[in-house]
Amino acid sequence: MKILIVYAHPEPRSLSGSLKEFAVDHLQRAGHQVQVSDLYAMQWKAQLDAADTLAPLVGAHYDATQDxxxxxxxxxQPADITAEQEKLRWADMVIFQFPLWWFSMPAIMKGWFDRVYANGFAYGVGEHNDRHWGDRYGEGNLTGKRAMLVVTTGGWESHYSPRGINGPIDDLLFPIQHGMLFYPGFSVLPPLVFYRVQKSAQARFNGWCDALAARLDTLADAEPIAFRRQNGGDYEIPALTLKDEFAAGESGFGVHVVRNSGDVSR
Incomplete structure (x- = not known):
């Protein structure tokens, strides 16, 4: 496989840095082609602004969508944006590795999405009509590719449990996995989350590497999260609300995941 790792951590000697180096070595030993976008090492420009077009502005002022x-x-587009888009076109699998900072990814990685996901590349594609509302949520230019999050956090696993104080980890990661990965077409594998990484990290490192290796060895055939396809018949168009016959009486992020074979349009 051709595998891209988009990585965000400011300290190369951190646990995250060690896990990234382990992943690259493990994947290459298994015969995969690997590229790494180390955003801090690249001094990636995080903010989306008028400097992200080399053309004159379309209108009287900068408009992120139009420009x-x-x-x-x-x-x-600037060369750094084009280069990352080419990496995405090249890759069969993309791993996004980052520490969970204030319940999300570091700003530099969010800025990677803001700038690389240009209109026409990751959104704004496909026609809109009464049965099809653009190529997104299971369709789009990144369809056929896989993606997975590798996340480190200092909190306990119980803190991110269904009744944990921080909220369920699947809910915290939903905007990333569903909104930033599934939206442009990625098949999204379940995340790998390492908890309590600031406690006894050295003693637990080998076990974490074993867990990471086990996931890396199944990238090609692991079952992705069964997010509902927007244009597959489960949603009212153009309202884009889930039809009443699915997850009846329920709401929240979980209703957008298919639970069994009878819980989806045929």
Whole structure:
């Protein structure tokens, strides 16, 4: 497989850095091709702004949607954005590795999504009509590729349990996995989360590497999260609300995941 690791941590000697190096070595030994986008080492520009188009502005002032689209369509994006888009086109599998900071990814990685996910590349594709509302949520330019999160956090696993004080980890990661990965078409594998990483990290490192290796060895055939496809018949269009016959009487993030074979349109 061709595997891209998008990595965000400011300290190369951190646990995250060691896990990333282990992953690269393990994957290469298994015969995979690996590229790494180390965002801090690259000094990645996080903010999306008018500097992200090399073309004159479409209107009287900068509009992120319009100017992103014009730059993408006319090959007038900055070189760093184009390079990351080419890596995504190249990759069969993308691993996003980051520490959980304030219940989300570091700002530098969020900025990678803001800038690389240009209009016309990751969104704004496909026609809109009364049966099909754009190519997204299971469709799009990244369809056929897989993605997975590798996350480290200082909190206990119980803190992120269904009744934990921090909220369920699946809910915290939902905007990333569903909204940033499934939206443009990725098949999203269940995340690998390492808890309490600031406690006895050295003593537990080998076990974490074993867990990481086990996941890396199944990237090609692991079952992805069964998110509902937007245009598959489960949602009312154009309202994009889940039809009443699915997860009746329920709400929340969980209703957007298929639970069994009878819980989806045929």
């Amino acid at each position: 992103s689209r014009f730059a993408f369509d006319n090959q007038m």
